[in-house]
Amino acid sequence: MIEDERRRLIRLKPNLRRRALIYEFTRAFFREQGFLEVETPIRVPTIAPELHITPFESEAWFLSTSPELHMKRMLAAGYDRLFQISHCFRRGERGRWHNPEFTMLEWYCAGADYRQVIQDIEQLVVTLASKLGLNTVVKYRGQDIDISLPWPRVTVRDAFLYAAGWDPIAEPDSLRFDTDLVTKVLPSFILSRPTVLIDYPAAMASLARLKPDEARVAERAEVFIGGLELANVYSELRDAGEQEGRFHEAIEQIHKERGQQIAMPRQFLEAIAYLPECGGAALGIDRLVMLLCNVDSIDEVITFTADTA
Amino acid sequence: MDISDVHKNTKLLVDGIPYNVEEAEFMKPGKGRAIYRLKLRNLLDSSTADRTYHSGEKVEEAHTTNNEEQYLYKEGEHYVFMNTKTFEQHFIAEAQLGNKKDFLKEGMVVVILMMGDKPIDITLPTFVELRIVESGVATKTGTITPQTKSAILETGYTIAVPAFAKEGDIIKVDTRTGTYVERIGAKK
Numbered sequence: 388m389i390e391d392e393r394r395r396l397i398r399l400k401p402n403l404r405r406r407a408l409i410y411e412f413t414r415a416f417f418r419e420q421g422f423l424e425v426e427t428p429i430r431v432p433t434i435a436p437e438l439h440i441t442p443f444e445s446e447a448w449f450l451s452t453s454p455e456l457h458m459k460r461m462l463a464a465g466y467d468r469l470f471q472i473s474h475c476f477r478r479g480e481r482g483r484w485h486n487p488e489f490t491m492l493e494w495y496c497a498g499a500d501y502r503q504v505i506q507d508i509e510q511l512v513v514t515l516a517s518k519l520g521l522n523t524v525v526k527y528r529g530q531d532i533d534i535s536l537p538w539p540r541v542t543v544r545d546a547f548l549y550a551a552g553w554d555p556i557a558e559p560d561s562l563r564f565d566t567d568l569v570t571k572v573l574p575s576f577i578l579s580r581p582t583v584l585i586d587y588p589a590a591m592a593s594l595a596r597l598k599p600d601e602a603r604v605a606e607r608a609e610v611f612i613g614g615l616e617l618a619n620v621y622s623e624l625r626d627a628g629e630q631e632g633r634f635h636e637a638i639e640q641i642h643k644e645r646g647q648q649i650a651m652p653r654q655f656l657e658a659i660a661y662l663p664e665c666g667g668a669a670l671g672i673d674r675l676v677m678l679l680c681n682v683d684s685i686d687e688v689i690t691f692t693a694d695t696a
Numbered sequence: 697m698d699i700s701d702v703h704k705n706t707k708l709l710v711d712g713i714p715y716n717v718e719e720a721e722f723m724k725p726g727k728g729r730a731i732y733r734l735k736l737r738n739l740l741d742s743s744t745a746d747r748t749y750h751s752g753e754k755v756e757e758a759h760t761t762n763n764e765e766q767y768l769y770k771e772g773e774h775y776v777f778m779n780t781k782t783f784e785q786h787f788i789a790e791a792q793l794g795n796k797k798d799f800l801k802e803g804m805v806v807v808i809l810m811m812g813d814k815p816i817d818i819t820l821p822t823f824v825e826l827r828i829v830e831s832g833v834a835t836k837t838g839t840i841t842p843q844t845k846s847a848i849l850e851t852g853y854t855i856a857v858p859a860f861a862k863e864g865d866i867i868k869v870d871t872r873t874g875t876y877v878e879r880i881g882a883k884k
Contacts, residue, residue, distance in 0.1 A: 439729050439751065479700045479730070479751075482722025562750065565728035570748060573725065593727055609726055616725055644752065 395695070402680045402688050405519065409676055410472065412518045413492060416511055422468040422494060427457035429474060433650040435594060436637035441478040441645065443487075449649075450476035453669060454493050455594065456655040459623065462665055463658035467497035472672065483684050484615065484674060486692045492670040499666035500622040501595070501606045505583055508610055508618050508668060509536050512581075512675070519679060527613035528683050530578045534612070538581040546584060550575035556603050559588045573611065581612040594630065595621035610670075612678055618670035627659040697757045699732050699749045707739070707758040707811075710747065714739040714758040714811050724751075739809070739816045740792065758811050762819075765808045767800050775800065777808060777815070786815045798853035799824050799871045820871040825880050826850055828865050831857065 414424060429451050434442050442449040454473045461469060475491045496504065513534055516525055523535040544556045551567040576582040585608040589597055592605030606622035624630050634651060641647050676688040686692050702708065706717045715736035724730040730751035737744050739758075749755065765777040765786065774787040775797065786808065790797060799820055800806075809817035831847035843859040849869070857876050861867060866881040 437727050439724075439727055480722070480724060482724075485722060485724065562729070565725070565750060566731060566748065568725050568728065569723045569731045569733075587726075591727065619726060 392695070396690070399687060399690065402676065402682060403690065405680050406676045406688055408519065409515055409672070409679060412515050413472070413511065413672075416514055417470045417494065420468070422470045422496075423466060425458065425461060425466070425469050425471050427451075427454045427461075427471065427473065429476075431457070433652045435652065435655075436634050436641055436649045437593065438637055438640050438644070441647070442649075443476050443478050452477055453491065455667070455669070456652055458493060458495055458667075459662060460655060460658045462495050462497060462663065463661035467663065467665075468495070470494035481693055484677075486673070486685050486689055488693070489685075489689075490672045492672045492675075493667065495623070495665055495667035497663040497665045500664070501585070501608050501620045501666050504620045504666040504668045505540075505585075505608055505610070506537075508620070508670065509538055511670075512612070515675075515679060521679070525613075525678065525681075527678055527681055530613060532578065532613055533580055538583050538610075540583045540585050540608075542586045543584060543588065544586065546572050546575070555588050556586075559590050561590060564588070564591070573614065576611060576614075578613060581610060584609045584611065592624070592633070593621075594624055594633075596624040596626070615674045615678055616671075617674055617678070618668050620668045621666065623662065623665045623667055625659060625662045625664065627656050630659055631656050697755060699753045699755055700730070700751065702732065702734065702755060707760045708734075708736070709756040709758040710736065710745075714760070714816055715745070718744070739811075742794065760809050760811050760816070763808050763810055764805055767802060767804045767806060769802055777806070780805065786810075786813075788815050788818065793818065795874065796820055796871075798849075798851055798874065799826070799869060800851060801826060822871060823868050823877060824871055825866050825868055826853075828857065828861060828863055828867060831861060831863050 430445050430448055431451050432448050434449050434452050435456055440452050442452050453475055454471050458469060458471060471493050473491055474488055476488050478487060480487055513536060516534060523533060525532045525534055544554050547553060547555050547567065551571045555564050587605045587607040589603050589605050592607060595605045595607040598604045598606055608620040609616060610618040638649050638651065641649055673685050673688055677685060680688060682688060702717055702720055704717055704720055708715050708717060715738055717734055718737050719735040721733040722730060723733065732749045734747045735744065736747060764780045766780055768776045768778055773790050775793060777786045777788065796818055807819040808815045826849040828847045829850050832845050844856045845859055846854055847857045847861060848854050855869065855876055857867060861879055865879055867879050868877040870877050
C-alpha cells in the first residue's frame with residue numbers, strides 16, 4: 388500500500404509543482420489589479436441554499452459549499468475588490484472532474500457586471516498560460532485549444548436551439564435542461580476554442596440578477612474549455628426581497644426532497660441592502676490546473692482525494 | 697439503491713435484466729442536477745447498453761454472490777456444475793457460456809456469479825491445462841518464424857500450437873486470449 392502511495396505521489400509531483408506556480412501567478416494577477424486576498428470561514432452556520440448542492444453537516448453547522456455569502460458581506464462593508472482561494476465541500480460529488488472537497492478561486496469586483504468578469508477570466512487564463520511558457524495554443528487531451536482573446540460567447544437560447552432543438556428561455560424545464568446540457572449541448576461546443584455560455588433562464592439565476600430589459604433571462608455565464616466547466620459568473624443580485632424569495636423556495640424544496648433543514652441566511656440578506664453594483668466569479672482551480680497540466684482526471688492534481696485521503 | 701451509490705462493477709437489475717456497470721461517469725454542470733452516464737454489460741449475453749440517470753433516481757441492485765463450483769459433465773445442451781461447499785448443482789446453457797465452454801474440463805473448479813439461485817456468469821482460471829487429442833502436420837511456410845500448426849484439444853477447441861507439440865501432450869492455455877502458453881507434459 389505504501390508503495391502505491393509513494394508511486395502515486397511521485398507521479399503527481401510535476402503537476403503539483405505547476406499547481407503551486409498557478410497559485411503564485413494567480414495571486415500576483417489579482418494583487419496587481421488592486422484586489423485584496425481574504426479568508427472567510429470554512430465551517431459556517433448556514434449556506435446559500437441550492438437544490439442540487441448538498442452540504443456536509445458539521446454538528447449543527449455546515450462545511451462551506453462556497454465562500455460567496457461571506458465575501459458579499461465584505462463587499463457590502465466597502466471592500467470593493469476581493470478574491471479568495473478556499474476549500475469548498477459538496478457531498479456526493481465524485482468523478483473524473485469532481486472531488487467532494489475542492490478548491491475554489493472566487494472574486495468580486497464593485498462596479499462590474501458579468502461581462503467584465505468574463506474578461507477577468509479570459510485575462511487570467513491567458514496570463515497564466517503565458518507565464519507557464521505555453522503560448523496562446525494550449526494542448527489538452529490531444530486537442531490544440533486556441534485561447535487567444537476574445538473567446539466566443541453563445542447564449543443559452545442559441546446553444547440549445549442549435550444542439551437540442553428547443554428554447555429553455557421560452558419553455559423552462561430544468562430536468563430537460565440539465566440532461567440536454569450534458570448529453571447534447573456541451574458535446575456540440577467546438578473543442579479548439581473556449582466557449583462562454585451566457586444568459587441563463589431566470590429559474591436558474593440563483594444569486595444572479597435578471598436582465599433589466601428581459602426578466603426571463605439571468606445575467607449568468609459559465610466558461611468551458613476543453614470540455615471542462617471552469618467557472619460560473621454573475622452580475623450579482625442586490626434586491627434583498629427577491630433574493631429571500633429565491634432562498635425560501637430553495638429551502639422548501641431541499642426540505643421536501645432531501646429532508647435537510649437549511650436556515651435562511653439572515654445576515655447575508657441584511658447586508659444585501661448595502662451591496663454595491665458588482666460582478667463575481669467562482670472558478671474551480673483544480674480544473675484550471677488539470678487544463679494547464681494536460682491531465683484528464685482531478686485525481687492527478689489533488690494530493691489526497693476522497694479515495695486516497 | 698440511490699444512483700449516487702453506483703460505481704464501476706456494481707451489479708444492477710434494469711428491466712429485469714442483470715447488468716454489470718463497466719463505466720460510471722459523474723457529470724454535474726453548473727448548479728444543475730448530477731447526471732450519471734453508465735456503460736452497462738448484460739450479464740446474460742454480454743451485450744452492452746448505455747443509460748443516463750440523474751440525481752435522486754433509484755436503481756435496483758442485482759444481489760449477486762460468487763460461488764466456487766466444480767464442472768461435472770455436459771448433459772444435452774447444458775453444462776452441470778456443483779457448488780463445492782453445498783454440493784448444490786446448477787445448469788448453465790451452452791449458449792450462455794459462449795467461448796468459455798472451449799476451456800472447461802471435467803473436474804475443473806471455476807467461480808460462478810449467482811443472482812439468487814440463477815447462475816449468470818462464470819469466471820475461468822486464467823490458465824488451464826488441456827490435452828491435445830488430435831494434431832495436424834506442421835505446414836512448412838517459413839523458416840525464420842517458429843512454425844505452428846493447428847491442434848484439437850480434449851474440449852473440442854482448435855488451437856495453434858508449435859510444431860513439436862503432439863497428440864497426447866498436455867499444454868497450458870491462456871483462457872483470456874485462447875492461446876497456447878507452454879507445453880506441460882509430453883506424451884511418454
